[in-house]
Amino acid sequence: MNVLDYLKKQEIVDLACDLIRQPSLTNMEGPAVDYMINWYTDQGFDEVIVQEVQPGRRQVLGVLKGDGTGKSMMFNGHLDIDPITADWEWDPYEPRVDGNRLWGAGVHNMKSGDAAFLSAALAIKRSGAKLRGDLVCATVVGELQGGVGTVHMLKEGVRTDYAIVPEPYSVDNILTKCVGVHDFAINVIGKSEHISRMEESIDAIRKMRVVLDRIDGMEFEARDPDLPGAPRWVAGSIIGGRNRDYDLAGPYNIPDFCTIIVDFRYPPGYTIEEINQRFRDMLEEIAAEDPEFRYELEYPVNPRFRVGGTPMPPMGVDPNAEIVRILKENHRKVTGAYPKQIGAVIPRSYCGNDTAHLAHAGVECCLYGPRGYPDQVEKHVRIDEMVTCARSLVLSGYQVVTRPR
Secondary structure, three states: OOHHHHOOHHHHHHHHHHHHOOOOEOOOOHHHHHHHHHHHHHOOOOEEEEEEEEOOEEEEEEEEOOOOOEOOEEEEEEOOEOOOOOOOOOOOOOOEEEOOEEEOOOHHHHHHHHHHHHHHHHHHHHOOOOOOOOEEEEEEOOHHHOOHHHHHHHHOOOOOOEEEEOOOOOOOEEEOEEOEEEEEEEEEEOEOOEHHHHHHOEOHHHHHHHHHHHHHHOOOOOOOOOOOOOOEEEEEEEEEEEOOOOEOOOOOEOOOEEEEEEEEEEOOOOOHHHHHHHHHHHHHHHHHHOOOOEEEEEOOOOHHHOOOOOOEOOEEOOOOOHHHHHHHHHHHHHHOOOOOEEEOOOOHHHOOOOHHHHHHOOOEEEEOOOOOOOOOHHHEEEHHHHHHHHHHHHHHHHHHHHOEO
16 A cells, blocks of 8 residues: 555544644643643554653654664644634634634644644554654644744754654745744833822833834844845734733723833844844933833743743755755645745745754754635635645655665
8 A cells, every 4th residue: 555545634634623622822732732642642653752841831742763774754843822813703622624624723823734744644654664764743832932842852852854844834835944033022111100190100101102113113124035024023912001910900000011022033144132232222212312211121021921932043944955855746746746936935934933943953854834725814724735735744754764874
C-alpha cells in the first residue's frame, strides 16, 4: 500500500474537532495538552515527552523513533489559540462542519494544522515502514507569547534536521521569510481625584490619547525589499482605571493609571533595543512638552496580560533549501501543480511564528498550512486545504525519515 492509503479524511476532521473542543487560550492550554498526552499514548508513539515549560504549565511531544541512519523531521504546531471574538453565534468550542468549512475556536490558528500533521504522522506509523530518522511531533504552548514552548523544547535539546510548521498561510504557499515580533507595554501615570475635584487631578487616559496619536505618526524605514510593509505596529490593547490594578469600580474617579500594549512587527536589520529606544525618544518628547506627563516603557510585558515574554526574531530560510524542495515536489504530487508562491508571501509574511526559533537553532524549516475562505477566515478552515496539507506532509515526512543519510 502507498503511505497515503493510511491517511483518512474523516479522521483528520474528527481530530480537528476534538482539538477544538479543548479550550486552550494562551497560558491556559492544559485541556489540550492532556488530550494530546492521551492521544500520543493511545496511538502507540514510541516516546511521549511531557515538558514543564513554566511551573504548572506543560507541553507534549510525540516521537516515532528511527534507527539513527537517516535524517530527522519535526512537525511543529502550537496548541494555544487566539482570544475569542465577541461575535460568535454559538459556542465556539463546539465544532461545526458546513460543506467544505470546519468552524470552531482555534481551528484557524492553528488546530487545523495540528490535526493535519498529527494525522500525517499517524499514517506514517500505520504504514509499518522502517524509519531511519526520528519523526517528532511537537505540540507546543505559548507560540502566541513569542514561542516560549518551542524555545523551551530547543533548550531541552530537541532538534531535528528539518521541520515544517503548518501555520494558516494556505497550502498555495510555502513561506521561508517572516518578520520578527516585539511586544511591549507603555504605562502612563496620573493623579486620581474624585470628579468633584477633577481640576486637581491628572487624567492618565487623557494623557494616553496623546501617546496613541504620536504612535500613529511614527515613521520607521523598510529595510528588506521582500517585506515592504514592515515595520508595522499597533497599540492593540488598552486598559485604564484607578491604581495599578486598574480598578474599574469607581468611574467617578479620574484614572491614574493607563496601559497600552504595542505589537511591533519588524524586518531584518532592526533590533529590539533600537525599537525600544525609538519609542522612548517619542515619550521623552511628550514629557518635554508636558511637565505632568509621566510614563514607563515596560519590557517584557507584565505576565498578567499573557503577552510576549520571549523575543521572536525575523525568520529567513533559503527558498531553495532542501526541505522546501522536498515539500514543493510532494505538494505537486498531491495537487498536480507547484505552490503558487515560495519565499516571502505578502501579507502572510507579516506574521511571526516558531520557525524563527527553529531556524535560529539550525533547523532547516518552512511554513505550509491550511487556511479558510476570505470571509470570517479566523473562525474556520477549508477542509480540502487541511487534507491537502496532511497528504503533502505524509509524503514529505515519509521521504525524509525512511531514506538513509
